[in-house]
Amino acid sequence: MTQEDNESAAAIRVENLTKTFVLHVQGGARLPVFADLSLEVAAGECVALYGPSGSGKSTLLRSLYANYKPGRGHVWVRHAGDSGGGWIDMAGAPPHRVLEVRRRTVGYVSQFLRVIPRVPARDIVAEPLHALGVPLADARARAEALLGRLNIPAAMWDLAPATFSGGEQQRVNIARGFAVDYPVLLLDEPTASLDAGNRAVVVDLIHEAKARGAAVVGIFHDDEVREAVAERVFDLSKERGAA
Amino acid sequence: METPSPLLRVRNLTQAFGPLLACADISFELHSGEVLGVVGESGSGKTTLLNCLSARLTPTNGIVEYDLRGRGLTDIYALSEPERRLLLRTDWGVVMQNPRDGLRMNVSAGGNVGERLMAVGARHYGAIRREAEDWLAKVELDLGRMDDKPKHFSGGMQQRLQIARNLVTKPRLVFMDEPTGGLDVSVQARLLDLLRGLVRELRLSAIIVTHDLAVARLLADRLMVMKDGKVVETGLTDQVLDDPHHPYTQLLVSSVLQV
Numbered sequence: 097m098t099q100e101d102n103e104s105a106a107a108i109r110v111e112n113l114t115k116t117f118v119l120h121v122q123g124g125a126r127l128p129v130f131a132d133l134s135l136e137v138a139a140g141e142c143v144a145l146y147g148p149s150g151s152g153k154s155t156l157l158r159s160l161y162a163n164y165k166p167g168r169g170h171v172w173v174r175h176a177g178d179s180g181g182g183w184i185d186m187a188g189a190p191p192h193r194v195l196e197v198r199r200r201t202v203g204y205v206s207q208f209l210r211v212i213p214r215v216p217a218r219d220i221v222a223e224p225l226h227a228l229g230v231p232l233a234d235a236r237a238r239a240e241a242l243l244g245r246l247n248i249p250a251a252m253w254d255l256a257p258a259t260f261s262g263g264e265q266q267r268v269n270i271a272r273g274f275a276v277d278y279p280v281l282l283l284d285e286p287t288a289s290l291d292a293g294n295r296a297v298v299v300d301l302i303h304e305a306k307a308r309g310a311a312v313v314g315i316f317h318d319d320e321v322r323e324a325v326a327e328r329v330f331d332l333s334k335e336r337g338a339a
Numbered sequence: 340m341e342t343p344s345p346l347l348r349v350r351n352l353t354q355a356f357g358p359l360l361a362c363a364d365i366s367f368e369l370h371s372g373e374v375l376g377v378v379g380e381s382g383s384g385k386t387t388l389l390n391c392l393s394a395r396l397t398p399t400n401g402i403v404e405y406d407l408r409g410r411g412l413t414d415i416y417a418l419s420e421p422e423r424r425l426l427l428r429t430d431w432g433v434v435m436q437n438p439r440d441g442l443r444m445n446v447s448a449g450g451n452v453g454e455r456l457m458a459v460g461a462r463h464y465g466a467i468r469r470e471a472e473d474w475l476a477k478v479e480l481d482l483g484r485m486d487d488k489p490k491h492f493s494g495g496m497q498q499r500l501q502i503a504r505n506l507v508t509k510p511r512l513v514f515m516d517e518p519t520g521g522l523d524v525s526v527q528a529r530l531l532d533l534l535r536g537l538v539r540e541l542r543l544s545a546i547i548v549t550h551d552l553a554v555a556r557l558l559a560d561r562l563m564v565m566k567d568g569k570v571v572e573t574g575l576t577d578q579v580l581d582d583p584h585h586p587y588t589q590l591l592v593s594s595v596l597q598v
């Protein structure tokens with residue numbers, strides 16, 4: 097597809113995004129990560145963020161989720177929400193709008209699971225779906241299907257993941273990220289601590305998400321995974337600017 | 340409408356104690372279903388702010404408006420004293436840092452919960468008792484202790500009883516001052532789990548003061564960071580904790596191990 101063909105189907109559009117950290121606890125040191133970065137991702141497309149360690153891949157991904165606040169620029173997301181749809185700027189929208197976009201439109205799989213005390217794996221996965229109004233029983237059924245596909249034994253579904261291994265926790269995290277059919281998916285090294293079998297499951301999940309029209313932005317340190325899922329690579333090492 | 344009107348609107352709130360500005364020119368809005376966390380060092384004005392917001396301390400300056408049922412946004416300090424007391428008993432809940440200040444120590448646990456129901460008009464003894472039992476079970480208090488006085492309870496039990504007492508009338512807005520302060524870690528985890536569940540289930544709006552950033556991360560949608568009576572940073576909880584901009588917030592976040 098050409099860039100023009102994609103235009104109408106764009107799901108996320110980043111314009112002139114600039115991020116510089118100012119570290120006040122370290123004497124006000126300025127750390128420019130990227131400047132005037134622009135990127136567009138179409139529905140059904142997967143773009144892999146690429147570049148050496150520290151080049152700003154995670155920083156960009158977090159900025160797309162409005163977890164980091166960029167200094168300048170826009171992160172336009174096509175959102176179909178309760179209070180009307182349209183393009184919403186994640187870098188400028190008020191907090192309750194950002195939360196609404198996160199509930200419905202943009203999913204994010206972080207590198208590590210944030211364990212919630214006493215909440216069992218099944219409910220951690222079901223929670224985002226239930227929060228959208230899906231009945232708890234249905235949300236749990238979907239959670240179980242995903243946990244099963246990711247080879248988490250049924251005996252562990254009732255346990256809080258605090259004691260799970262790194263790879264097990266990451267698979268719970270992935271299941272949670274895929275529980276809702278988000279139109280936009282952000283994935284930070286989802287396969288980093290997984291064996292070959294589970295990597296293949298994640299690759300399948302990403303293919304399925306794209307097939308239903310999701311736009312995917314991901315960081316994949318594994319060349320094989322990246323080549324299997326991404327149609328394009330976006331190189332962060334070219335984006336550094338003295339912002 | 341694009342954005343519904345807020346549940347609570349605070350404009351230029353200032354509280355002076357002599358020359359000391361405990362709260363200086365604070366403005367913000369709270370929307371229905373939202374949980375706002377207030378963090379900041381000791382003495383930064385968090386409890387004072389909570390007292391001003393919950394109609395228990397008239398601010399030196401500024402306006403606190405609440406969306407009264409049927410009346411819309413109303414200045415809470417323009418209400419009559421009985422109106423304000425009714426608000427505190429019905430629409431609002433206040434969970435105090437020290438359960439001793441929020442419970443009646445010489446009334447049974449069941450009575451502490453039932454009393455609130457009676458204040459909103461419940462009269463049928465059996466129904467009141469059943470509802471009280473329900474809530475004691477919800478906060479995981481042993482029903483066998485229902486007729487005991489809370490002065491013999493542990494700190495964690497007292498705190499859970501205080502939460503039951505405040506939530507039994509299904510308030511729309513709850514103010515909590517360090518709800519997990521002074522509790523050991525396992526009790527804290529259970530209390531947090533309970534609060535998380537209740538906030539979601541009852542679609543509560545809440546303002547929670549805490550010095551514990553992990554508690555804030557778990558419970559709050561938004562954070563307000565206070566220093567010397569001023570709000571120095573606000574935003575989505577994960578933004579403020581993961582990408583703090585103000586020097587004080589950066590110091591606060593970097594001084595704890597991991598949140």
Ligand SMILES: Nc1ncnc2c1ncn2[C@@H]1O[C@H](COP(=O)(O)OP(=O)(O)OP(=O)(O)O)[C@@H](O)[C@H]1O
Pocket residue numbers: 117127129147148149150151152153154155156581582
């Ligand atoms: N919250 C933060 N506060 C301050 N500096 C940060 C923060 N997050 C990232 N950085 C800095 O921004 C730069 C880019 O980091 P980032 O994590 O985006 O790199 P990355 O490309 O994802 O690297 P890796 O491949 O190692 O994960 C680094 O210098 C990092 O130290």
Ligand SMILES: Nc1ncnc2c1ncn2[C@@H]1O[C@H](COP(=O)(O)OP(=O)(O)OP(=O)(O)O)[C@@H](O)[C@H]1O
Pocket residue numbers: 356359361379380381382383384385386387388550
């Ligand atoms: N009634 C009062 N009279 C005089 N000064 C007061 C009064 N109440 C509070 N202060 C002062 O106002 C400032 C803010 O107090 P406040 O109790 O609001 O702090 P806080 O942020 O809740 O602290 P902590 O985390 O220790 O509970 C403090 O310097 C305190 O000494």
Ligand SMILES: [Mg+2]
Pocket residue numbers: 153154155
């Ligand atoms: Mg990274």
Ligand SMILES: [Mg+2]
Pocket residue numbers: 385386387
């Ligand atoms: Mg206090």
